[in-house]
Amino acid sequence: MKPFIVVLLMCLVLFSCKEEQKEPKQELVMYQSSEMAALMNAMYEGNMTIKNKILEGESIGNFPETYLNIHNAVLTDPADRNASFDAFSKLYIQNMQQVYSGSKDSLKQNFNQAINSCIACHKTTCTGSIPRIKKLLIK
Numbered sequence: 001m002k003p004f005i006v007v008l009l010m011c012l013v014l015f016s017c018k019e020e021q022k023e024p025k026q027e028l029v030m031y032q033s034s035e036m037a038a039l040m041n042a043m044y045e046g047n048m049t050i051k052n053k054i055l056e057g058e059s060i061g062n063f064p065e066t067y068l069n070i071h072n073a074v075l076t077d078p079a080d081r082n083a084s085f086d087a088f089s090k091l092y093i094q095n096m097q098q099v100y101s102g103s104k105d106s107l108k109q110n111f112n113q114a115i116n117s118c119i120a121c122h123k124t125t126c127t128g129s130i131p132r133i134k135k136l137l138i139k
């Protein structure tokens with residue numbers, strides 16, 4: 001199962017790189033606000049809070065159901081919601097749920113894996129936010 005997902009994602013990445021060349025406006029488009037941009041900013045803030053709680057050894061509570069809106073929030077460019085986006089958002093949600101349901105011992109590792117799935121999707125859609133997202137990773 002796992003190697004299959006990796007191969008699938010690699011194909012999607014290659015596919016979306018080709019797509020990206022046809023869309024030179026993409027970086028500009030990102031600066032407009034959309035439902036998805038608002039959700040992304042909320043996920044950024046939410047995960048910064050969780051990162052600090054993990055570092056402090058505090059309880060992180062429950063999986064925020066609002067994150068599931070990634071499956072239907074309106075994007076600045078609706079064409080961004082393609083097969084690649086859907087695959088990455090499913091993987092991201094799975095990894096995020098694992099943070100809340102997994103064992104305490106693997107909390108830090110699971111959290112970093114979830115953040116890496118933010119980054120994986122961003123490599124295909126919205127590269128400008130990657131340096132900011134990387135700040136969420138726990139060293």
Ligand code: HEC
Nearest residue numbers: 034036037040043044075076088089092118121125126129
């Ligand atoms: C499935 C793909 C995908 C995943 C997963 C994803 N993003 Fe995004 N992200 C996008 C897209 C596409 C945009 C542009 C949204 C728009 O403009 O409508 C975006 C935009 C953003 C922005 C900029 C918002 C703005 O104000 O323009 C930030 C910050 C961000 N994401 C952070 C995150 C964080 C943090 C995570 C993980 C917790 C994450 N993203 C997961 C695809 C993704």
